[in-house]
Amino acid sequence: MKIGELAKITGCKIVTIRYYEKEGLLTEPERTKAGYRLYGKEDLERLEFVLHCRRHGITRSGVKKLLAFRDKPQPDCSWITALFDAHIANADEQIRSLEKLKRHLEKLRNRCVGGDSGATCGIMQGLNNQELCCACDRARIF
Amino acid sequence: MKIGELAKITGCKIVTIRYYEKEGLLTEPERTKAGYRLYGKEDLERLEFVLHCRRHGITRSGVKKLLAFRDKPQPDCSWITALFDAHIANADEQIRSLEKLKRHLEKLRNRCVGGDSGATCGIMQGLNNQELCCACDRARIF
DNA sequence: TCTTGACCCTATAGTAGCTATAGACATCAG
């Protein structure tokens, strides 16, 4: 199949497929005489694997490692569980950060009731003044 | 004060201050004969404002709009509450996505108990097979 | 006076993970 069909099946954009190839995530496919890419079942499965990883937020370099393992399984796969553990911990931290952020935003948001004069907009005042806003420490919320 | 002191006070990196200036978030400061930037109280407050916004995850373009309003308050500030509402909704959605992601990751993670042979690593199998992993739909988790 | 080290300057390129655009060739239906 040509790239358009592969894109349609997988839901991955054509440019993204080409991008993955350039980045070494996908193997270079066959070509027609005219230079069009031709993909087979293997290519499709590899792309699905990549997309599945990406949907789980695994980075390109992580996907590359997993692909290498997939191409050539090793006896020891403990690094994979470690990668996942780290990734889970990371997601957890992001969630906590975002929840904190949301609380801050809501606090700020509630300073303005609408219909307010711009000059005295409570949100602006809060943004101008750390103390007015919240106990917003210097550390990045993210 | 020179840029180094401003950086120390605000906890913002020197390069970032220069970057904000180039992007038009900070006004161009005075200079010494030698070309060193010289900042005053106004500049400090403006930078604090920017940092405060950024810590709340407001984008550069959002910060720019807020700065314009700060420089020249308008009677109508309803767009600010709208901006915050959208931002809060966004944070909320991100949280939900991440929670879903985390559940997926944990499910996958639990397929491998360690000490496993690489060839039969449960995580790899899960990544290879959408169904084995979870009810992972095609839509991006993020 | 010379030197050393800390500070500052500009300009450019790099990061992740794509997306968008320009300009050219291929393929197919009518």
Place this chain on the structure above:
DNA sequence: CTGATGTCTATAGCTACTATAGGGTCAAGA
């Protein structure tokens, strides 16, 4: 044959910075 669609490459753009190279400035100590 023509127009529409599909494909190709190469390059630039996006966010929000960070890193690097290669230089100038300034104050204190020997």
